[in-house]
């Protein structure tokens with residue numbers, strides 16, 4: 001399966017998708033979270049972080065750009081919000097490549113990375129619905145193609 005469209009009627013549904021996604025994450029996974037300001041990217045990431053670390057209401061990396069976590073199983077989890085990244089040259093300092101050597105990365109505003117797209121990745125695009133909820137469009141690449149089905153309702 002390469003594509004999946006899910007309905008997320010409220011914030012709790014984003015968090016639940018994040019929690020289900022968390023169970024599939026392994027070292028080397030990049031999850032690119034796309035969608036405009038307020039689309040629900042951080043809400044989804046928080047759901048994944050809480051499921052893996054027990055930390056509720058993880059801070060949004062709006063200004064720090066990245067937050068690192070480590071799960072009880074020893075998986076490094078990086079949460080990035082690159083909205084304020086000014087120059088892709090700064091990316092080296094954020095340690096995203098290193099994080100992917102040992103863990104997984106959830107990345108908001110991946111377009112700020114100047115076309116960086118790992119072959120093994122899951123793209124999630126969040127859009128507003130007229131009813132006030134969100135739609136998530138998931139697109140699997142590489143090894144995600146065999147795992148995407150695990151996120152179906």
Ligand SMILES: Nc1ncnc2c1ncn2[C@@H]1O[C@H](COP(=O)(O)OP(=O)(O)O)[C@@H](O)[C@H]1O
Pocket residue numbers: 008009010011012013014035036037038039040041042043044108132133134
């Ligand atoms: N599925 C949803 N339906 C309705 N509101 C949502 C949904 N997901 C998130 N929200 C709300 O949208 C707002 C912005 O969410 P946030 O995750 O911070 O967006 P982003 O990180 O994309 O800017 C928050 O108030 C959040 O509770």
Ligand SMILES: [Mg+2]
Pocket residue numbers: 041042060081108
């Ligand atoms: Mg955000």
